[in-house]
Amino acid sequence: MTAPFLHIRGLRKDYGIVNAVKDVNLTVERGEFMTFLGPSGSGKSTTLYILAGFENPTAGDILLNGESLIATPSHKRNIGMVFQRYTLFPHLSVGENIAFPLKVRRWGKAAIDARVRKMLQLVRLEGFEDRKPAQMSGGQQQRVALARALAYDPPVLLMDEPLSALDKKLREEIQHEIRRIHQETEVTILYVTHDQEEALRLSDRIAVFSKGVIDQIGTGPELYADPATRFVAEFIGDSDFVTCRILSAKDGRADLSIGAGASISGVPVHGTAVAGGTAALMLRPERLSLRREAAREGTSGLSASVTDITFLGSSIHVAAAAPSGETISVRLPFGHEATSGLSRGDTVSLDFDPETAHVFCG
Amino acid sequence: MTLLTEPDNRTAAPRARSVRSRNFALTVPALVLLVVFFILPVVSLLLRSVMEPEPGLDNYRALLGSTTYLKIFLNTFSVSALVTIVTLAIGFPVAWALAIMPSRWASIVFAVLLLSMWTNLLTRTYAWMVLLQRTGVINKTLMGLGLISEPLPLVNNLVGVTIGMTYIMLPFIILPLYGVIRKIDPAILQAAALCGATRRQALTRILIPLAAPGMVSGALMVFVMSLGYFVTPALLGGTANMMLAELIAQFVQSLVNWGMGGAAALVLLIVTLTLYAVQLRLFGTARMEGR
Numbered sequence: 218m219t220a221p222f223l224h225i226r227g228l229r230k231d232y233g234i235v236n237a238v239k240d241v242n243l244t245v246e247r248g249e250f251m252t253f254l255g256p257s258g259s260g261k262s263t264t265l266y267i268l269a270g271f272e273n274p275t276a277g278d279i280l281l282n283g284e285s286l287i288a289t290p291s292h293k294r295n296i297g298m299v300f301q302r303y304t305l306f307p308h309l310s311v312g313e314n315i316a317f318p319l320k321v322r323r324w325g326k327a328a329i330d331a332r333v334r335k336m337l338q339l340v341r342l343e344g345f346e347d348r349k350p351a352q353m354s355g356g357q358q359q360r361v362a363l364a365r366a367l368a369y370d371p372p373v374l375l376m377d378e379p380l381s382a383l384d385k386k387l388r389e390e391i392q393h394e395i396r397r398i399h400q401e402t403e404v405t406i407l408y409v410t411h412d413q414e415e416a417l418r419l420s421d422r423i424a425v426f427s428k429g430v431i432d433q434i435g436t437g438p439e440l441y442a443d444p445a446t447r448f449v450a451e452f453i454g455d456s457d458f459v460t461c462r463i464l465s466a467k468d469g470r471a472d473l474s475i476g477a478g479a480s481i482s483g484v485p486v487h488g489t490a491v492a493g494g495t496a497a498l499m500l501r502p503e504r505l506s507l508r509r510e511a512a513r514e515g516t517s518g519l520s521a522s523v524t525d526i527t528f529l530g531s532s533i534h535v536a537a538a539a540p541s542g543e544t545i546s547v548r549l550p551f552g553h554e555a556t557s558g559l560s561r562g563d564t565v566s567l568d569f570d571p572e573t574a575h576v577f578c579g
Numbered sequence: 580m581t582l583l584t585e586p587d588n589r590t591a592a593p594r595a596r597s598v599r600s601r602n603f604a605l606t607v608p609a610l611v612l613l614v615v616f617f618i619l620p621v622v623s624l625l626l627r628s629v630m631e632p633e634p635g636l637d638n639y640r641a642l643l644g645s646t647t648y649l650k651i652f653l654n655t656f657s658v659s660a661l662v663t664i665v666t667l668a669i670g671f672p673v674a675w676a677l678a679i680m681p682s683r684w685a686s687i688v689f690a691v692l693l694l695s696m697w698t699n700l701l702t703r704t705y706a707w708m709v710l711l712q713r714t715g716v717i718n719k720t721l722m723g724l725g726l727i728s729e730p731l732p733l734v735n736n737l738v739g740v741t742i743g744m745t746y747i748m749l750p751f752i753i754l755p756l757y758g759v760i761r762k763i764d765p766a767i768l769q770a771a772a773l774c775g776a777t778r779r780q781a782l783t784r785i786l787i788p789l790a791a792p793g794m795v796s797g798a799l800m801v802f803v804m805s806l807g808y809f810v811t812p813a814l815l816g817g818t819a820n821m822m823l824a825e826l827i828a829q830f831v832q833s834l835v836n837w838g839m840g841g842a843a844a845l846v847l848l849i850v851t852l853t854l855y856a857v858q859l860r861l862f863g864t865a866r867m868e869g870r
Contacts, residue, residue: 271769291772304770308788317784318774365774 220283222247222405223373228277230263237263239429241277245407247372250399252408254416254452255426261409264426265375268407270294281372297366297404298375301382303358305350311337311361312346318369336364339398356387360394367402376408380415392418413453425449445487447577450499457545458497459519461576466490471576473498476540481517483571488578496578502546504573507535507555508566518568521545523561537565621848628841638842648826652846655823658737658812659805662744663798666752669745670797671790674756679765692750700747704814707743708734711815739815740822744805751804752797759793760786799858803851823847 221244230238238260245251253261266272268279270291279286286294305314315336319329337343340360350358359379366374376395380388396419399406410416416423417437424434425448433445437453444450447458464472464480471486475498490496508518521537524544528534533556535547545567549556559565628638642648677685695703710716711733718730733739763786771781787794809824816822823843830840 269769269773271772291769292775292777294773295775296773298770298773300766300770302764302766304764304766306767306771306785306789317771317776321775321777321780321784362770365770369775 220280221245222249222282223407224278224280224283225264225268226278226280228264228267228279229275230260230267230272231275236429238267238274241426241429241431243424243431243434245405248403248405250406250408250419250421252410252416252420252423253426254410254413254423256411256452259426260429261424261426262377265377265407265409268373269296269298269375295369295371296373296375297369297371298377299359299362299366299379301378303350303355303362303382305358305361305365307350309350310346311342311348311350311353314350314361315365315368318365322369332368336368339367339401340364340394355383356391359383359391363395363398367398367404370404372405374404374406376406378410381410381412388415395419417453423453425452427452442573443485444499444575447487447497447499450575450577455502455546455548456499457502457543458499458577459539459543459545460495460541461498463490463492463494463496463576463578465492471496473576475519478519478540481571484574484576485572486576486578490576490578494578496576499575499577500545500567500569501573502534502548505545505547505567505569507547507549507553508568509555509559509563510566517571517574518566519545521565521567523559523563523565525561526556526559535559535565537567621844624837624841625845626841627837628839628845631836631838631841638838639846642839642842642846648843651821651823651826654820655806658740658744658820658822659802661737661741662748662805663802665741665745666748666801667794667798670749670752670756671794673749674753674760674793675786677753677757678760678763692753695746696750700810703747704743704811707739707746707815711739711742734815735817737816737820739817740812740820743811743815744808747811748801748804751800752794755797755800756790756793759790763789795858795861799854803854806851807847 223243223245225241225243228238228241229236237258241260241264243251253264255261263272267274268286270286270289274287305311306317309317312333315333316329319332324332333346334343337346340363342357342360342364345353345357345361350361353361362379380391383391392415395406399419408416408419420437422434422436423440425432425440427446427448433440433449435443440449440453444453450456459475461473461475463486464474466472466486469486470483471490472480472482473484473496474480484498486496488496519539521539523535523537525536526533527536528551531551533549533551533553535549535556537545537547539545547567555565629636631638673688677688680688708715712718713730713732713734715733717733718727721727722730733742767789768781768785771785776784807824808822809828812820812822813825813828816825823846827840827843827847830836830843
């Protein structure tokens with residue numbers, strides 16, 4: 218078996234008594250687009266900064282093609298990076314910025330010129346060579362930063378929330394650019410963001426960071442359909458949680474009951490389920506169906522009373538209170554028959570496929 | 580945002596003009612003070628340079644035609660240049676260190692810098708005499724350690740003047756440089772490192788060019804101040820390397836020759852203004868473009 222392309226092993230970083238990164242383990246394949254997703258302070262940026270060589274890990278190792286990077290200083294790592302802030306060299310023109318890494322590598326003039334032209338073409342900024350960074354928009358500056366980071370063909374490109382300073386429309390535009398550039402260059406990208414939509418749109422795989430560890434690694438659909446922890450379930454997609462009681466648990470499935478309702482069987486369970494204990498049942502708004510009657514025996518559902526109905530254009534959002542008082546959201550397509558004449562206070566039954574729900578214990 | 584600020588800008592234009600003229604009226608007392616106590620004496624001195632002992636440019640001819648005086652000019656420029664270079668060489672790392680050190684430490688260093696600036700100039704210069712003279716602390720220590728057998732000539736020569744003036748000029752270069760360096764985003768240097776730049780390359784290709792406006796304005800200030808410096812060269816320098824200010828003092832005090840003194844002062848003023856114009860030309864507009 219060959220060594221993985223990039224291997225992060227037992228990475229740990231302490232700042233005094235603060236434990237920023239606890240224990241991060243990850244392998245990345247060549248050409249993969251891997252996103253570190255998590256809230257601020259989850260350790261995702263610190264992990265990226267250790268990869269860049271700006272921070273030394275307290276423990277653990279990073280292997281690129283089987284060789285440790287830890288002892289190599291930043292300027293010899295041959296890694297590309299696009300930062301959250303604008304980091305173009307303000308006294309150099311766009312062309313000179315892209316040429317900078319090539320000049321310090323002592324490329325010949327003709328080779329540098331050709332490369333700069335090619336990179337400008339890649340990020341679609343031909344003709345901007347002589348502009349100064351201050352004369353360009355934020356989006357353009359980040360595209361130049363991308364061209365500069367890719368100019369020397371780095372094996373790995375790090376991106377630290379590069380779009381967070383841009384407005385939504387521009388962000389989406391550049392997300393498309395990044396996807397296209399990833400496909401064209403086949404560079405391995407490690408991308409840090411706290412925006413789940415951005416992560417889902419861009420990534421091959423996503424590593425969800427929480428409190429210094431990776432909670433789960435998987436493709437977007439995997440994380441959505443089968444979240445390993447309550448944190449992942451909350452972070453990827455919309456979800457509501459209802460307190461339930463575990464009746465029995467076996468082979469990763471649990472039977473449970475909500476309030477005084479009927480038992481629901483065969484719900485995937487995470488964590489240690491104890492019969493008789495309480496747990497949190499995750500329900501996704503778009504995977505619930507709504508019937509205008511109280512829950513019946515034999516169906517997997519719960520009774521709730523409608524508290525709010527919001528029209529959102531293509532969809533209608535119904536908020537309902539479970540017997541426990543917790544709010545559950547249901548998203549239905551516009552024009553769905555169950556919504557016609559629905560009003561506040563109505564008792565409805567919310568049904569779901571036990572396979573798509575998840576129970577989190579502890 | 581823009582919607583809110585735009586109408587504001589439009590109404591601000593006429594208001595700005597009236598505010599400006601009102602503000603100008605406020606400066607009149609200060610201007611009068613400046614004219615009476617500063618500009619008039621200078622003008623009268625300059626007039627004396629062309630009027631005394633008789634009208635004409637004789638004073639200038641004497642000043643610029645004599646090798647003795649030209650040597651003093653030359654000496655003034657070379658000492659000032661030397662002081663500027665040494666100050667810059669020491670001031671840059673200090674300013675850089677101040678910019679990156681924790682602010683608590685930086686404020687302590689600033690306090691020390693400012694305290695030295697506020698201490699009487701004469702006291703500071705005498706302190707250097709005590710340190711540098713033949714039987715001073717430095718020579719005694721070095722001899723005690725057996726590193727030298729004869730005291731080093733550290734005072735009443737170029738070495739003494741350079742040390743004393745560099746010390747006095749340091750804050751004037753550190754403060755503007757600190758301001759410029761602090762504005763440089765550390766992430767820019769991180770980006771340079773990932774681009775493959777060694778520390779030296781990051782320094783010479785990124786940091787120094789970005790700090791250049793601060794370096795030039797600081798260096799110019801030090802150079803110009805050095806050109807006209809009197810106390811330190813007079814106390815720490817020797818007769819062999821007299822500076823222009825000393826010459827002017829001699830003309831006025833010992834020789835009571837106001838004409839020659841005024842001429843020397845005017846030459847100094849012209850050089851200073853020329854340098855200032857050059858700096859404005861080179862960096863006044865360039866700095867605006869960078870922003």
